Amino acid sequence: MTGTKSILVIGGSSDIGHATALRYASEGWRVMLAARDIEAAQRNADDIKTRSGIETSVVALDVLQTGQLAGFVGGLPTLPDTVACVVGELGDQPRAETDPELAAKIMRTNFEAPALLLELFAQAFATRGSGTIVGVSSVAGDRGRASNYYYGAAKAGFSQFLSGLRNRLALAGKVRVVTVKPGFVRTRMTAHMKLPAPLTVQPDRVAEDIFRADVTRPRDVIYVARRFRLVMAIICALPETIFKRMRI
Numbered sequence: 001m002t003g004t005k006s007i008l009v010i011g012g013s014s015d016i017g018h019a020t021a022l023r024y025a026s027e028g029w030r031v032m033l034a035a036r037d038i039e040a041a042q043r044n045a046d047d048i049k050t051r052s053g054i055e056t057s058v059v060a061l062d063v064l065q066t067g068q069l070a071g072f073v074g075g076l077p078t079l080p081d082t083v084a085c086v087v088g089e090l091g092d093q094p095r096a097e098t099d100p101e102l103a104a105k106i107m108r109t110n111f112e113a114p115a116l117l118l119e120l121f122a123q124a125f126a127t128r129g130s131g132t133i134v135g136v137s138s139v140a141g142d143r144g145r146a147s148n149y150y151y152g153a154a155k156a157g158f159s160q161f162l163s164g165l166r167n168r169l170a171l172a173g174k175v176r177v178v179t180v181k182p183g184f185v186r187t188r189m190t191a192h193m194k195l196p197a198p199l200t201v202q203p204d205r206v207a208e209d210i211f212r213a214d215v216t217r218p219r220d221v222i223y224v225a226r227r228f229r230l231v232m233a234i235i236c237a238l239p240e241t242i243f244k245r246m247r248i
Contacts, residue, residue: 006030006078010061010117011086013040016136016182018047019203020084023211025052032080034061034072063087063113064105073120082214083121084134085114089151096150103150110138110154115161122165122175130174132214135162136206139181139223142232145248166220178213182206182224 007024011017012033021031025048035041038060045056061072091106118133125131140148141155159179166177206224213219223232235248 005082006032006080007082007084008032008034008076008080009084009086010034010063010114011088012044012058013037014086014088015203016086016206017041017084018044019207020086020210021045021056022048022051023204023207024082025054025056027211027215028054029081030054031056032076033058036060036062063117064108066113066116069113069117070120073117073124079124079128079131081130082132082134083118084136084210085118086136087114088136088138088155090148091151093148093150106150107154107157110151111157111161112154114158118161118165122169122177125175126169126173132176132178133162133165133169134178134180134210134214136180136182136210137162139232141181143236143243147248176214176218178210178219179221180206180210180213180224181222 005028007021007029009017009021009031012021013035017033017035021033021044025031031045031048031054033041033045033056035058038058041058045058048054048056059072059076063069087109089106089109091102091109096103096106114135118135121131121133125133135158137159138152138155140152141157141159144152144156159181162177162179166179169175169177209222209224213222235243238246
């Protein structure tokens, strides 16, 4: 058991956040959920306590309020051993093409705000000399596609940020950075979508891979839906003259 360790889940009101927190709690980790929707996060916290017996705390955080991020990190009662950022918003691609405010929100939610927050934790972990940062990105960032290029561009930026952060912190001691690319996940965010079964996973599968990469089998980059690694390798290898004729 690892009862003295703790995890902070950013996006604790989400399905992936809930599953991730529950997986750690099942191993005795102390859990804190940070979310904008406090009521939803509290429901997740209550469920986690019922299932695991671990007291789970909830704290308010709107990652888009970037001016408040430093105060949030500095105001935590204890610096967690692991911080997992599962924040994300698919948005509406067609609307975003004509709505600059929506486009900006998609990009800020999926890249700018999480990156700024995790940089603060990186500095704190480096000073302490230990910690794990987990960022949930997306295969959508591997190559831009017409169907979701605002979301994909933001996730591409987030993946590159995590890669650079991992490179920097590798020289700083015992601080690790994990990039998670789930593929399609059956959540409330994708409930309206018809997802391909072979490339779709449940939130608890994402949570299990996050836990393993952090605790039992350290890894740097994870494609949760394993087949997506091959799919995206093929898509990325397509010549632009062919790719731009495709509707994906």
